[in-house]
Amino acid sequence: MPIPPHNRRASGAAAAALGAAGLIVLAAAPAAFGDGTAPELVVGGIEPIHGLKPGGTFDLPVTVANKGGTAEKVWVSYSVTRGLDFMDVPSNCRVQHIRSYDEMPENWTATCAFDQAVEPGVVYTPERPLRVKALDRAYHDRLRVEAGDGGAPMDDENGEPSVAGTAPAVKLVGKQAGDEGSANRVDVSITSVNTADYQVTGAALRGRVGDTVTMKVKFANSGPAWLLEDEVDQDVQIVITPPAGTSVVKRDYYCHAEGGKYRCPPHLGPYMAEDAQMAYTFKLKIDKRIAGGAKGAIALTPQLRPFDHNKANDKADITLDVTGGGSNGSTGGSTSGSNGSTDGSTSGSKGSTDGSTDGSAGGSSSTGDDGRTSNGGNLAETGSSALPIMGAAAAAVVTGAGTLLIARRHRARNLS
Template identity: 50%
Template sequence: MADGSGTELVLGTIAPISGVRPGSTFEAPVIFGNKGTQALQKVWLRYTVTQGLDYADVPSNCVRWDIGSYDELPARSQMTCEFDQAVEPGVVYAPEKLTLKALDRALYEDLDVAVGDYDFGPDEGASRPVRGTAPAAKLGERPGSVLTGSSSGNHDYAEDRVRVKAANTADFQVSGARLKGRVGDTVDLQVKFINAGPAWVLVNPGPPVPTRVLIKIPSGTTAVKAPECKKPAAGTYDCYVAQGWVEEDQVNTYSFKLKIDKAAAGAKGSVALNAESRPYDVNKANDKADILLDVEGSGSTGGSGSAGGSASSGESGTTGSGATGNSSATGSSGSASTTGGNLAATGSGPALPLAGAAAAVVAAGAGTVLLVRRRAARR
């Protein structure tokens, strides 16, 4: 570091990576050097990747941790490699045998790389360390390379983050319902948001996910119990899907209790994703579904449209008012995701209330996520 010790590490700027196919391997163009006047006898290189990426091999001079989601951060993994090689001033180096791979769930991923003159250690929430067994990685010289990028300056590491975009899709869809009852009855309504995958979707800083499901209940009914959603108009509910990311196989269930006030001709509601761009979702046919209502004894029916889901009917029942969700998200994180209403999808268990800056973001309807790094203390 540039503190009188005569060393200054510089990490070359990493260009965004795109077109990576799930199941394939690739190398990130990582280079670094020492712009100081004295050699460093040892350096550490750290890779941190989001849950759609993994390491093809973990060399024997590297240690790997898996890190579960917490706060506004999704699950990820970290690998730190120790290079017992001199890093001479004015020489550009690149790591060898450090290869990444894209998992089936990969879509918008983050790769964070840091080089420092000390062992970084694990981030918060890390699993037990696993020492690599593949042949040790080495540093190779890159003569002629021009080094511009992040400098350690008065710190002891230099860092850069890059977006990795995989050639993959995620099928966001909704399911409706068919209701049946008499005037005066209270019936249960459940509609769903589903990410049928295969990819999970990370928002920041990539394209936004459809952070809302728009639900219109059939005319002639009143919601006596509803999820914690915005209500922009009578009989209309604007419900969040997730805060910063949506897991593959995530299911959000939005539960209502509707009282049938009167028989309205052609009474029909709907559930639909909002109109935000979703370039990864190529199947638009399942982005909207009907909520059909048959009022017994009146000859009134909601029509013959597709409800996109199973029938739902009954009296008052005991269904809760909140939107609940369940998923079987799998991959390097090994975590499940549960979300509902306007709560965050954390990828690690029951939905939690939004707090702090994240709540302000959700209140604005942006559906973004604050990526806050929590770094372990030096040694």
């Protein structure tokens, strides 16, 4: 029988179509014909712990179960905030210190890799639980445990390089069903019996009438406990009352005026360390002498703080000693230009001290001030631009007159 002519173009198209169809079938084959289920790991056995004492330890009896297909290898990660620390970390685990970022507190993670299969329907647990210690700064901490299949995740880019543990490696072992959990990540609270002491520090100011002086006052948490943002009462504020006879030339950037006083936040982050402190810096102009001496104050608002048992240091004085001159002022220490100059510079000032750290008289930068000038509701804070504008105008007049004179001389030469 004669063989019909062979159409190569048609055959090529048919082969390509069959090849594409074959690829589609092969791609779909694992889902259609394999076990078809991805691993689904869940953790359990983790409960909140309360009433620890600093220095105490506890174990983490975590369980790992698989509600999906077989996982060839898995990892378990533990994360604790800065009041806790890991002890006797196995060599198949890596510990990383992660700095605070994106409103997340500083924490430590220990990620343990297990190069072994985890079958569905079986509950596993590390053959030796990870041990955690409560540090002297512990108060209210968080613990997170999560699990995943495959290789261990990469280090967090916001942290330091991870390091391997030094204790003998551990593996996962099967246990009786129970505590298998229902999610791949669990967060719990770990609390310790501890205290933290909020305190404020005042200042002793000294200067002549007309001087601009620096007032620096402070707020601090003297520990021993650190505080998560959850524990910090957001209504607690620092209230600063400048001494009578002064006007505020420049307020601290973070403080705002309220009826002759200034309210400032106690902290500016997701947590308050056990040694955290903030300085609030103001520039004050001494307007007059007050008979008997002038006094202001820095104080905490009276919200309940169950961790703070010491109330004696919740308020401090700000004193002002006016030297020389009379109640109507003296010429030697007056502020150059206008009362509202925000740079705090002075002419002929004999200097002043704030009783805390820098004790400088106007014109110097100071801790706690970001260099920006902001209004806090006091007219003196608005500053004065009259002298710079008058100077610029005078310069413009001189320049214009010089230009006109040159033009006239040039015209005279051309006419001659």
